[in-house]
Amino acid sequence: MRVGIIGGGQLGRMLVHAGQDLGIECTTLDPAADSPAAKVGPSIVGAYDDPAALDRLAAVSDVVTYEFENVPVETAHSLADRLPVYPAATSLETGQDRLAEKTTFTEVGLAVPMFAAVEDLASLEAAVEAVGLPAVLKTRRLGYDGKGQAVIRRIELLEDAWRAIGEVPAICEAFVPFDREVSIIAVRSRDGDVRCWPLVENHHREGILRLSLAPASGAAALQAAAEERVRALMERLDHVGVLTIELFVAGESLLGNEMAPRVHNSGHWTIEGAQTSQFENHLRAVCGLPLGDTDARGHAAMLNVIGREPDPQAVLAFPWAHLHRYGKAPREGRKLGHITICGDDEGTVRERALQVSTLLPIPEPWPI
Amino acid sequence: MRVGIIGGGQLGRMLVHAGQDLGIECTTLDPAADSPAAKVGPSIVGAYDDPAALDRLAAVSDVVTYEFENVPVETAHSLADRLPVYPAATSLETGQDRLAEKTTFTEVGLAVPMFAAVEDLASLEAAVEAVGLPAVLKTRRLGYDGKGQAVIRRIELLEDAWRAIGEVPAICEAFVPFDREVSIIAVRSRDGDVRCWPLVENHHREGILRLSLAPASGAAALQAAAEERVRALMERLDHVGVLTIELFVAGESLLGNEMAPRVHNSGHWTIEGAQTSQFENHLRAVCGLPLGDTDARGHAAMLNVIGREPDPQAVLAFPWAHLHRYGKAPREGRKLGHITICGDDEGTVRERALQVSTLLPIPEPWPI
Numbered sequence: 001m002r003v004g005i006i007g008g009g010q011l012g013r014m015l016v017h018a019g020q021d022l023g024i025e026c027t028t029l030d031p032a033a034d035s036p037a038a039k040v041g042p043s044i045v046g047a048y049d050d051p052a053a054l055d056r057l058a059a060v061s062d063v064v065t066y067e068f069e070n071v072p073v074e075t076a077h078s079l080a081d082r083l084p085v086y087p088a089a090t091s092l093e094t095g096q097d098r099l100a101e102k103t104t105f106t107e108v109g110l111a112v113p114m115f116a117a118v119e120d121l122a123s124l125e126a127a128v129e130a131v132g133l134p135a136v137l138k139t140r141r142l143g144y145d146g147k148g149q150a151v152i153r154r155i156e157l158l159e160d161a162w163r164a165i166g167e168v169p170a171i172c173e174a175f176v177p178f179d180r181e182v183s184i185i186a187v188r189s190r191d192g193d194v195r196c197w198p199l200v201e202n203h204h205r206e207g208i209l210r211l212s213l214a215p216a217s218g219a220a221a222l223q224a225a226a227e228e229r230v231r232a233l234m235e236r237l238d239h240v241g242v243l244t245i246e247l248f249v250a251g252e253s254l255l256g257n258e259m260a261p262r263v264h265n266s267g268h269w270t271i272e273g274a275q276t277s278q279f280e281n282h283l284r285a286v287c288g289l290p291l292g293d294t295d296a297r298g299h300a301a302m303l304n305v306i307g308r309e310p311d312p313q314a315v316l317a318f319p320w321a322h323l324h325r326y327g328k329a330p331r332e333g334r335k336l337g338h339i340t341i342c343g344d345d346e347g348t349v350r351e352r353a354l355q356v357s358t359l360l361p362i363p364e365p366w367p368i
Numbered sequence: 369m370r371v372g373i374i375g376g377g378q379l380g381r382m383l384v385h386a387g388q389d390l391g392i393e394c395t396t397l398d399p400a401a402d403s404p405a406a407k408v409g410p411s412i413v414g415a416y417d418d419p420a421a422l423d424r425l426a427a428v429s430d431v432v433t434y435e436f437e438n439v440p441v442e443t444a445h446s447l448a449d450r451l452p453v454y455p456a457a458t459s460l461e462t463g464q465d466r467l468a469e470k471t472t473f474t475e476v477g478l479a480v481p482m483f484a485a486v487e488d489l490a491s492l493e494a495a496v497e498a499v500g501l502p503a504v505l506k507t508r509r510l511g512y513d514g515k516g517q518a519v520i521r522r523i524e525l526l527e528d529a530w531r532a533i534g535e536v537p538a539i540c541e542a543f544v545p546f547d548r549e550v551s552i553i554a555v556r557s558r559d560g561d562v563r564c565w566p567l568v569e570n571h572h573r574e575g576i577l578r579l580s581l582a583p584a585s586g587a588a589a590l591q592a593a594a595e596e597r598v599r600a601l602m603e604r605l606d607h608v609g610v611l612t613i614e615l616f617v618a619g620e621s622l623l624g625n626e627m628a629p630r631v632h633n634s635g636h637w638t639i640e641g642a643q644t645s646q647f648e649n650h651l652r653a654v655c656g657l658p659l660g661d662t663d664a665r666g667h668a669a670m671l672n673v674i675g676r677e678p679d680p681q682a683v684l685a686f687p688w689a690h691l692h693r694y695g696k697a698p699r700e701g702r703k704l705g706h707i708t709i710c711g712d713d714e715g716t717v718r719e720r721a722l723q724v725s726t727l728l729p730i731p732e733p734w735p736i
Contacts, residue, residue, distance in 0.1 A: 017385060020408050023680060023693035023705075040388050040408065275688060275710070284684060293687040297665060297710075312391060316652060319661040320643060325391035337391075342643070342665075 001287045002027070004061030006075065008035030008043055010326040010335065011067035011263050011279075014271070016041040018279035024287060028067075029057045036326040048075055058082050065241060065286045069095040069260055070142060086190070086240035086286040091261035094237060098140045098171045098258070105256035108232035110245070112256045118170040124162055127172035128152060134175035137161045139168050147207065151175065176255060178248035182216045183266040184226040187242045187281040187291055188234040195281065195294040196227045197274055200266045202246070203367035208333065211353065211367050212266045212302040214273055217346055225254055233259070242267070242282040265304065265335070272322050272340050273300030299346050301353040303360060305337035310359035315339060321356055369655045370395070372429030374443065376403030376411055378694040378703065379435035379631050379647075382639070384409040386647035392655060396435075397425045404694040416443055426450050433609060433654045437463040437628050438510060454558070454608035454654040459629035462605060466508045466539045466626070473613075473624035476600035480624045481616070486538040492530055495540035496520060502543040505529045507536050515575070519543065544623060546616035550584050551634040552594040555610045555649040555659055556602040563649065563662040564595045565642055568634045570614070571735030576701065579721065579735050580634045580670040582641055585714055593622055601627070610635070610650040633672065633703070640690050640708050641668030667714050669721040671728060673705035678727035683707060689724055 001024050005012045008030030016037050019026040028037040029044045037043060042060070046053025049072045057064065063084045066076075069092060076089040094100050105112050116127035118137065128135050133155065139148035150161035152172075181204065186196040198215035199222060216222075230245055237243075244264035248255040267278035276284075276292025284291055308330045315323050318341075325337040339356055343349040350368060357366055369392050373380050376398030384405050387394040396405040397412045405411060410428070414421025417440045425432065431452045434444075437460060444457040462468045473480050484495035486505065496503050501523065507516035518529035520540075549572065554564040566583035567590060584590075598613055605611075612632035616623040635646035644652075644660025652659055676698045683691050686709075693705040707724055711717040718736060725734055 017388070020385070020695075021690075021692050022684075023691075023695065289681060290685045291687065292684065292689075313657060316390075316660065317658045319659065321660075322389075323391075324389050327388075327391065 001025070002060055002062045003283060003286060004029065004057040004064040005037070005067055006048060006057070006064065006071050007067035008032065008037035009067060010036045010328075012037035013040055013326060014268075014277075014279045014324075015065075015067060015263065015283060018277060019283050022280065022283060022289075024283050026283075027057065027060045029053055036328060039327045048072055051078070054079060063286050065282070066092075067262055069262055084286075087243070087261045088238060088240070091237045091239045091243065095259050095261045096141055098138055099169075101259055102171065102173075102256070104233065104236065105259075108229060108236050110229040110233065110256040111253060112173075113176045113248070114174040116172050118172050121159065121162055124158060124170070124172060128155065128158060131172055131174040136173045136175050137165055137170055138173065139165050139170050141169070149207070176248055176250060178250045178255065180249050181246060181257070182219060182222070182226075182249055182254075183212075183244055183246045183264065184230045185242060185244045185264055185267040185270070185278055186227070186230040186234060187278070187285050187294070188239050189285045189291050190240050190288045192235070193291055194231050194234060195291050196223075196230060197267065197270055197278070197294045198296050199223055199226055200269070202266050205363045205367070206333075208304070208306060208335075209265050210304055210306070210362050211357075212269055213346075213349065213353075213368070214269050214300050214302075215296050219249075221252070222249065222254060229254070229256070237261075241285045242278050266302075268324070268338050269300040269302040269340050270294075271324075272342050273297055298342055298344050299349040300343075301341045301349045303339045303341075303353060303356055303362075304335055305339065305360060306335055307332050307361055309336050314359050315356065318352065318356060320352060369393070370428055370430045371651060371654060372397065372425040372432040372447075373405070373435055374416060374425070374432065374439050375435035376400065376405035377435060378404045378696075378705075380405035381408055381694060382636075382645075382647045382692075383433075383435060383631065383651060386645060387651050390648065390651060390657075392651055393428075394651075395425065395428045397421055404696060407695045416440055419446070422447060431654050433650070434460075435630055437630055452654075455611070455629045456606060456608070459605045459607045459611065463627050463629045464509055466506055469627055470539065470541075470624070472601065472604065473627075476597060476604050478597040478601065478613070478624040479621060480541075481544045482542040484540050486540050489527065489530055492526060492538070492540060496523065496526060499540055499542040504541045504543050505533055505538050506541065507533050507538050509537070517575070544616055544618060546618045546623065548617050549614060549625070550587060550590070550594075550617055550622075551580075551612055551614045551632065552598045553610060553612045553632055553635040553638070553646055554595070554598040554602060555646070555653050555662070556607050557653045557659050558608050558656045560603075561659055562599050562602060563659050564591075564598060565635065565638055565646070565662045566664050567591055567594055568637070570634050573731045573735070574701075576672070576674060576703075577633050578672055578674070578730050579725075580637055581714075581717065581721075581736070582637050582668050582670075583664050587617075589620070590617065590622060597622070597624070605629075609653045610646050634670075636692070636706050637668040637670040637708050638662075639692075640710050641665055666710055666712050667717040668711075669709045669717045671707045671709075671721060671724055671730075672703055673707065673728060674703055675700050675729055677704050682727050683724065686720065686724060688720060
């Protein structure tokens with residue numbers, strides 16, 4: 001089986017690695033010749049909407065998938081005319097538009113913060129009136145890692161926020177005083193089998209994920225509800241592959257924040273911390289293979305390495321640290337690698353994560 | 369850090385994978401352009417004694433290691449004149465000569481079956497007289513997977529055995545009625561730190577490893593003795609990297625059978641089954657990085673896939689099976705992949721191994 005992967009970042013790289021063990025030949029497509037994935041397997045250099053590059057990808061693939069959600073929908077449609085594309089364009093379209101995303105969440109029974117569509121300043125005013133203050137204004141498209149967002153705390157700053165996000169179609173949401181952020185990562189096979197990993201607790205700084213803990217502490221009571229929602233969402237989208245929903249936890253309630261129709265940063269811990277990794281199960285799903293167990297193996301923490309890399313010697317001096325480097329040049333705010341820590345109990349893992357954190361430029365205060 | 373690896377088989381491939389995560393750039397050297405390792409990373413095509421190929425390898429390496437023990441010693445010496453080679457030639461030389469190997473075992477306090485050197489028919493007669501019948505005649509060099517060996521059960525068949533092994537310098541050993549075979553896999557860093565994985569129980573058929581179980585059942589009492597011996601051996605050889613000793617267990621005694629100065633088939637389970645895999649720790653050692661924990665994560669079984677591959681669909685239908693395919697064409701007796709099974713207890717792992725075995729052409733009877 002040959003899989004074409006649109007995107008050659010670290011997610012593509014980890015998919016390629018998983019494929020190599022399974023005998024699945026992955027080829028990545030990325031505009032950069034030195035992408036992380038190009039360093040570990042065959043790659044095609046080209047834009048995501050370059051017909052010639054897509055032809056070349058299709059020629060070496062039995063099925064196509066992607067590692068980021070901003071793949072042009074036309075690309076997915078154009079490829080789908082020739083060969084199977086999983087997840088299908090519906091998942092992409094939903095994930096690319098915060099309004100469609102939130103609407104779909106509500107349709108499958110997943111509660112969301114109150115929201116309203118924003119087209120212009122007048123509709124923003126109406127939206128703020130509806131959802132109250134503070135509110136969060138988010139572009140409908142192309143937002144990630146906290147980009148394309150503005151918090152509106154006072155009505156006088158409404159115009160500033162509108163300008164800050166570039167005066168583009170947007171969604172205005174109630175600012176929810178949530179207790180914490182978690183994510184549910186699930187995978188659905190071609191024949192509809194669904195498996196979910198345990199809920200992950202996520203800690204962001206400056207809009208970027210810094211730390212994930214799995215299984216999320218004391219979240220057993222939320223697991224069934226989260227699984228029910230993600231299953232309903234995947235069924236509605238007829239999604240094949242991994243899908244992630246980021247959720248806010250407010251008291252005993254789960255609120256849908258956003259989805260990613262792909263493997264996810266908050267699932268990197270599954271390489272060492274789960275019976276089957278998200279990368280392997282994504283490939284199994286899109287290739288029509290049976291899914292692997294998603295149970296956790298003890299407890300895990302995943303710390304992102306952002307902006308600059310610590311000395312590997314110092315990281316590996318912790319004999320329980322698993323270092324993953326992506327082969328990328330350092331740049332502020334860039335994800336360069338991650339470190340996974342496993343342990344038999346949550347306390348050990350938290351303590352170890354704190355030790356490793358001293359090597360990383362994580363903005364204070366330490367999240368946990 | 370850049371590591372040159374002599375040999376591009378499956379061991380080289382798994383080293384390359386481990387290196388990619390650590391940011392260690394591995395380049396393999398192999399006579400075959402389509403070697404398993406060449407499919408996952410940069411490679412040089414050339415003979416192991418081709419000076420031009422060795423020059424090219426040296427040019428892209430900060431340190432050189434190897435993935436099989438029959439690397440020409442001259443190759444190791446030639447490279448060592450230019451850059452560090454780990455493990456050093458002493459380990460290679462010892463591992464390539466069964467007489468040196470057994471002699472070194474005894475020198476570090478590891479008991480061995482009674483043995484004698486054989487140069488010709490006359491010395492073979494003397495050797496059999498010394499060690500008794502049945503005896504095992506083994507070529508001193510280039511034996512692996514049961515090749516280059518003949519069992520002598522009756523004195524009349526002595527000449528047949530001598531012809532069978534090709535009338536080359538040999539070693540004649542007492543045939544030991546052992547209870548089972550185990551291996552100790554250990555790693556030593558450049559600064560002398562030593563870590564050992566738990567003893568592994570190995571089952572061979574037709575001279576080829578079929579099944580490993582780790583930790584070896586009821587072997588806790590033997591662990592300390594095995595660790596003491598392997599440590600002494602590595603110190604004597606000033607070995608850097610992974611080293612494996614295959615041992616016979618006879619009652620409460622360990623007898624040294626053979627060593628491999630490299631990562632070993634009986635250590636493949638460490639990828640999922642141990643805190644740090646043998647591949648990662650080998651690279652850490654040769655690169656001068658700190659070693660990772662070698663504790664087992666529960667119990668594991670590893671089944672070799674030999675000769676022909678089972679349908680991946682059938683293997684992966686066991687949701688707990690970890691499939692590793694090497695990208696090799698099928699051929700009788702050839703190692704094409706392996707399947708690792710993990711579980712919380714030994715009984716579960718044995719039961720699962722039995723289930724997977726039904727998909728494999730393992731000669732009857734099932735080993736366990």
